[in-house]
Amino acid sequence: MKNGPLFLLGILAALLFSWAGIVLGSNAxxxxxxxxxxxxDSLSYPRRQPGIAAEGQIVYRELxxxxxxxxxxxxxxxxxxxxxxxxxxxxxxxxxxxxxxxxLGASRNGPDLTNLAGRKPSAPDAxxxxxxxxxxxxxxxxxxxxxxxxxxxxxxxxxxxxLTGSLRPRPGCQVVPTRRAQELVAYLLSLxxxxxxxxxxxxxxxxxxxx
Amino acid sequence: xxxxxxxxxxxxxxxxxxxxxxPIVLLLAFxxxxxxVSGTLAFIAGVQAxxxxxxxxxxxxxxxxxxxxxxxxxxxxxxxxxxxxxxxWILGRLGGHPLRAANWMGVGALFWNIAVAAGMVGIAxxxxxxxxxxxxxxxxxxxxLAAYASIAVxxxxxxxxxxxxxxxxxxxxxxxxxxxxxxxxSVAQVMLVWAPVHGVLQAxxxxxxxxxxxxxxxxxxxxxxxxxxxPRVTGRVIPGYDxxxxxxxxxxxxxxxxxxxxxxxxxxxxxxxxxAIVASVLLxxxxxxxxxxxxxxxxxxxxxxxxxxxxxxxxxxxxxxxxGGAVDSVTGIRxxxxxIQFTWFDEAQRQLAVYGGVTxxxxxxxxxxxxxLAGRAWAxxxxxxxxxxxxCIGIVLLVVGTAGAGIVQGSDLSxxxxxxxxxxxxxxxxxxxxxxxxxxxxxxxILLAINFAMTVGCxxxxxxxxxxxx
Amino acid sequence: MSVPDHKDPRPEGAPMNDGxxxxxxxxxLGRQPDDRAKYRLLPLVMLFVxxxxxxxxxxxxxxxxxxxxxSIFNENLLPTGSGPVDLKPDPIALGRRMFNSGGAxxxxxxxxxxxIPGAYPPLAGSEWVNGAGxxxxxxxxxxxxxxxxxxxxxxxxAVMPAFGSSGFNWSDEQIxxxxxxxxxxxxxxxxxxxxxxxxxxRALTADHKAWSEADLLGVK
Numbered sequence: 001m002k003n004g005p006l007f008l009l010g011i012l013a014a015l016l017f018s019w020a021g022i023v024l025g026s027n028a029x030x031x032x033x034x035x036x037x038x039x040x041d042s043l044s045y046p047r048r049q050p051g052i053a054a055e056g057q058i059v060y061r062e063l064x065x066x067x068x069x070x071x072x073x074x075x076x077x078x079x080x081x082x083x084x085x086x087x088x089x090x091x092x093x094x095x096x097x098x099x100x101x102x103x104l105g106a107s108r109n110g111p112d113l114t115n116l117a118g119r120k121p122s123a124p125d126a127x128x129x130x131x132x133x134x135x136x137x138x139x140x141x142x143x144x145x146x147x148x149x150x151x152x153x154x155x156x157x158x159x160x161x162x163l164t165g166s167l168r169p170r171p172g173c174q175v176v177p178t179r180r181a182q183e184l185v186a187y188l189l190s191l192x193x194x195x196x197x198x199x200x201x202x203x204x205x206x207x208x209x210x211x
Numbered sequence: 212x213x214x215x216x217x218x219x220x221x222x223x224x225x226x227x228x229x230x231x232x233x234p235i236v237l238l239l240a241f242x243x244x245x246x247x248v249s250g251t252l253a254f255i256a257g258v259q260a261x262x263x264x265x266x267x268x269x270x271x272x273x274x275x276x277x278x279x280x281x282x283x284x285x286x287x288x289x290x291x292x293x294x295x296x297x298x299x300w301i302l303g304r305l306g307g308h309p310l311r312a313a314n315w316m317g318v319g320a321l322f323w324n325i326a327v328a329a330g331m332v333g334i335a336x337x338x339x340x341x342x343x344x345x346x347x348x349x350x351x352x353x354x355x356l357a358a359y360a361s362i363a364v365x366x367x368x369x370x371x372x373x374x375x376x377x378x379x380x381x382x383x384x385x386x387x388x389x390x391x392x393x394x395x396x397s398v399a400q401v402m403l404v405w406a407p408v409h410g411v412l413q414a415x416x417x418x419x420x421x422x423x424x425x426x427x428x429x430x431x432x433x434x435x436x437x438x439x440x441x442p443r444v445t446g447r448v449i450p451g452y453d454x455x456x457x458x459x460x461x462x463x464x465x466x467x468x469x470x471x472x473x474x475x476x477x478x479x480x481x482x483x484x485x486x487a488i489v490a491s492v493l494l495x496x497x498x499x500x501x502x503x504x505x506x507x508x509x510x511x512x513x514x515x516x517x518x519x520x521x522x523x524x525x526x527x528x529x530x531x532x533x534x535g536g537a538v539d540s541v542t543g544i545r546x547x548x549x550x551i552q553f554t555w556f557d558e559a560q561r562q563l564a565v566y567g568g569v570t571x572x573x574x575x576x577x578x579x580x581x582x583x584l585a586g587r588a589w590a591x592x593x594x595x596x597x598x599x600x601x602x603c604i605g606i607v608l609l610v611v612g613t614a615g616a617g618i619v620q621g622s623d624l625s626x627x628x629x630x631x632x633x634x635x636x637x638x639x640x641x642x643x644x645x646x647x648x649x650x651x652x653x654x655x656x657i658l659l660a661i662n663f664a665m666t667v668g669c670x671x672x673x674x675x676x677x678x679x680x681x
Numbered sequence: 682m683s684v685p686d687h688k689d690p691r692p693e694g695a696p697m698n699d700g701x702x703x704x705x706x707x708x709x710l711g712r713q714p715d716d717r718a719k720y721r722l723l724p725l726v727m728l729f730v731x732x733x734x735x736x737x738x739x740x741x742x743x744x745x746x747x748x749x750x751x752s753i754f755n756e757n758l759l760p761t762g763s764g765p766v767d768l769k770p771d772p773i774a775l776g777r778r779m780f781n782s783g784g785a786x787x788x789x790x791x792x793x794x795x796x797i798p799g800a801y802p803p804l805a806g807s808e809w810v811n812g813a814g815x816x817x818x819x820x821x822x823x824x825x826x827x828x829x830x831x832x833x834x835x836x837x838x839a840v841m842p843a844f845g846s847s848g849f850n851w852s853d854e855q856i857x858x859x860x861x862x863x864x865x866x867x868x869x870x871x872x873x874x875x876x877x878x879x880x881x882x883r884a885l886t887a888d889h890k891a892w893s894e895a896d897l898l899g900v901k
Binding site for chain 1: 259260263264267268270273274275276278279337338339340341343370371378383386387390391394395398402407408409410411412413414415416419423427460463464465466467468470471473474476477478479480483486545549550552553554555557558620624625626627630631632634635
C-alpha cells in the first residue's frame with residue numbers, strides 16, 4: 001500500500017458506503033413518511049402534540065430522562081413489553097414522525113414511557129406524576145428542584161401537591177410545581193400510541209420457510 | 212537525580228521529539244486531566260445507579276447529567292486528546308522527518324479543550340443533545356471540528372511528507388482515524404443538530420454515528436498504538452502481516468454498518484438491525500487477525516521491564532478488545548438481544564470495549580511514548596506497577612459487576628410480574644461492585660497522573676533551572 | 682529515581698528502530714504468500730473463517746431482511762402480496778375506538794360493557810348483542826325507545842340515540858366496526874358484522890324512527 005491518494009479514496013469510499021446504505025437508505029424509506037389519514041375519523045394519526053407538551057419534551061431532553069427510560073415498545077413475542085402493559089402493540093416508525101427530538105432510549109432502569117397516557121386499565125394522571133417527580137420511588141430519584149416550597153398567601157394554589165407523611169410541607173407552606181415540571185408532566189401525559197396503524201399489526205404473512 | 216537530557220538516548224531520539232514535544236505533551240496532560248474528571252464522574256454515576264438519592268438534589272448532577280458528562284469527558288477529553296497526541300507522534304516517527312505544523316497542534320489542543328470544557332458546562336446546565344456519544348451542545352460542535360483539524364494537520368503532514376513511500380499498519384489506522392472523525396462528526400452534526408432528520412431516522416443516524424465513532428475512530432486509535440509498540444518492543448515483525456491489510460479494510464468497510472445494533476426490535480424497519488447483526492458477524496475475522504498480528508504482546512522479555520509494562524497493558528487491552536468483538540456478535544443474535552437489551556449488560560460491553568480495550572492499549576502506548584517524549588524514564592516504576600494492577604483489577608470488577616447486573620436485570624425485566632423496585636433490589640449488589648471498580652480505576656489513574664507530572668515536571672523544572680543559570 | 686549511566690541509556694530497550702520496522706514490514710507485504718512455508722497455513726485457516734462468516738451473514742440477511750420493506754418491523758415477516766400494504770384499518774380496532782370515543786357508547790354502557798343497573802342495559806352477555814345481526818344493526822342505526830328486557834331485567838328509562846343519522850352520522854364501516862367490537866369483547870363470542878350488512882339494512886330502513894322492543898322482535 002504505497003499510493004496515498006488511493007488509500008484516502010478507499011477510506012472515503014468505505015465511509016460513504018455505510019453512510020449511503022444505512023443513513024441514505026433509511027432516509028429514502030422513512031424520510032417522507034406521512035401521517036396516516038383515517039377517513040372514518042376524518043383525522044390523521046399520529047396527532048400532533050399540544051404546545052406545552054412540545055415544551056415538555058425539551059425538559060425531558062434537558063434532564064436526560066432517556067438515560068433510564070425508553071420510548072419504544074417491542075412486539076409481544078419480543079421481551080415482556082406488552083405483557084407489562086407498556087403498550088398494546090409494537091411501536092412503529094410512524095409514531096415518531098412529529099417528534100422534534102426522538103428519544104428511543106437505550107436502557108430501562110425505569111419503565112417504558114411510549115404509551116404512558118394510554119395505558120390500560122389505568123393511566124397515571126397529572127397528580128400521580130407530580131408526586132412521583134417530587135418524592136421519587138424505588139430506583140427513581142426525586143426531582144425536588146422542579147418544585148418550589150412557598151408560603152401560602154391567601155388561598156392554597158390549585159396546583160399545589162397533595163403530600164402525605166414526612167413529605168408534607170410545614171404548616172402554612174405549600175409545594176408548587178414550577179413551569180418546567182408542568183411542561184414535563186404535560187409532555188408525559190401526551191405520550192400515547194393507542195391508534196393502530198396498518199403496519200403496526202401486520203397480517204400474519206407467510207413464513208419465508210414455508211414458502 | 213542524574214541528568215537525562217534527550218541526547219542521552221541517541222538510539223531512539225528522532226527529530227519528532229525535538230519539534231513536537233510541547234504540543235504532544237500538552238495534549239497528553241489535558242488527556243490525563245480529563246481522565247481524572249471522567250473517573251470522578253463515573254464513580255458518582257456508579258453510586259447513583261444503585262443509590263438514586265445520591266446527589267439527586269443537585270440539578271447539575273442528576274443521574275442523566277452525570278452519565279452524559281462522564282461519557283463526554285471520557286470520549287472527547289481522554290480518548291481524543293491522548294489518541295491524537297500518540298497517533299501524531301507515531302505518524303511523525305514513521306514519517307521520518309521533523310514534525311511540521313506543531314504550533315497548529317498546540318493551538319488546536321488549546322481550543323479543543325476549551326470546547327470540551329464549554330460542552331461539559333453546557334451539558335450540566337441543560338443544553339445536552341440527548342444523543343448517544345454526541346451530548347455536547349450543537350453550538351460548540353463547529354469549534355471542536357475546527358480545533359480537531361488544527362490538531363490533525365501535523366499528523367497528516369507527517370504522513371504526506373513521509374520519507375518512505377510504503378505504509379505500515381500503524382500508519383493505515385492512524386491516517387484513517389485522522390480523516391474519518393471529521394467526516395462522521397460533521398455528518399452527525401448536520402443530520403442530527405443543524406437540520407435534524409425526521410422521526411426514527413434520528414435514532415438511525417445516532418446509532419450510525421455512535422458505532423462509527425467506535426469502529427472507525429476509537430478502535431483505530433488503540434490499534435495504531437498497538438501496531439507500533441508491539442514490534443518495537445518485541446523486536447519481531449508482525450506475524451501474519453499480510454492479513455493485517457484484510458483486518459484493516461474489513462474494519463473500515465464494515466464498521467459503520469453495525470449502526471443499527473441497538474435498534475433490534477425497535478421501531479425501525481427490520482432490515483436495519485438485521486444488517487447490523489450481519490456486520491458484527493463479518494467483523495469477527497478482523498478481531499481474529501488483530502489477535503494473530505499482535506499476539507506477540509503476550510510474550511515478553513523479562514529483562515526489558517519498561518517495555519514489558521507497555522506490553523502488559525497492550526496485551527490486556529488486546530484480550531479485552533477481541534473478547535468485546537466476540538461478545539458483540541453473540542449479543543447481536545436476536546434471541547440474546549431480547550433478553551439483555553436495555554439492561555446494564557450493554558454498559559458492560561461498552562466498558563469492556565472502550566476501557567478494557569481502547570484505554571488499556573492507549574495506556575500501553577503512553578507508557579512507551581512518554582520516556583521518549585520527555586527524554587527520561589518514567590519517574591516511578593512502582594507507581595506504574597500500581598497503575599497496571601489497579602487498572603486490571605478495576606476493569607475486571609467493572610465488567611463482571613455490570614454484566615452481572617445486566618443479566619439479573621434482563622431476566623427480571625422479561626418476567627412481567629417483577630416490579631422495578633424489585634429489580635433495583637436485585638441489581639444493587641452487582642452495581643455496588645461496579646462503583647468499587649470505578650473507585651479502583653480512579654485511584655489507578657491518579658497514580659498515573661502523579662507519575663506523569665513527576666516525569667514531565669521534573670524535566671521542565673530542571674530545564675528552567677539550567678536556562679536561568681546559563 | 683536515578684538512571685545509572687552504565688546501563689542502557691535508552692529509556693527502554695528499543696530492539697527495532699523505526700527504519701527497520703518500516704523496512705521489515707514493507708518486505709513482508711511485498712512477498713508472495715507461499716515463499717516461506719511458515720505462514721502458509723494461516724491464510725488458509727483465515728479463508729475458512731472468513732467464508733464461514735460470509736456464509737452465516739448471507740443466510741441471516743436472506744432470512745431476516747423483510748425484503749428491505751419499510752413497513753416490516755418484525756424480521757420474521759415478509760411484505761404481503763405484491764401490492765402495497767393493505768391500508769384498511771382493522772374493524773375491531775376501529776370499533777374499539779368508536780366505542781371509547783367522545784361521549785358515545787362507553788358513557789352509558791360503561792368501558793367494561795356492564796351498563797348501569799336500572800338505567801342502561803349491559804352489553805356483556807346480552808342476548809340482543811349476541812343475537813341476530815339484523816336487530817343490533819337496526820338498534821345502532823336508528824336508536825331504541827321504550828322498555829327493553831335484557832338478561833331478565835327491564836330497562837326503560839333511557840333512550841338510545843340513532844347513530845346512523847341525527848348528530849352522529851356514523852358510516853356503515855364505523856357501525857360495523859363498533860358492533861363487531863362489542864360482539865367479541867367482554868366474553869361475547871358472536872360473529873362480526875360486515876359493512877355490507879349494515880349498508881343493506883340502512884337502505885331497507887331509510888328514515889325509520891327509533892325502534893321499540895316489539896318492532897325489533899318482529900325483525901328476523
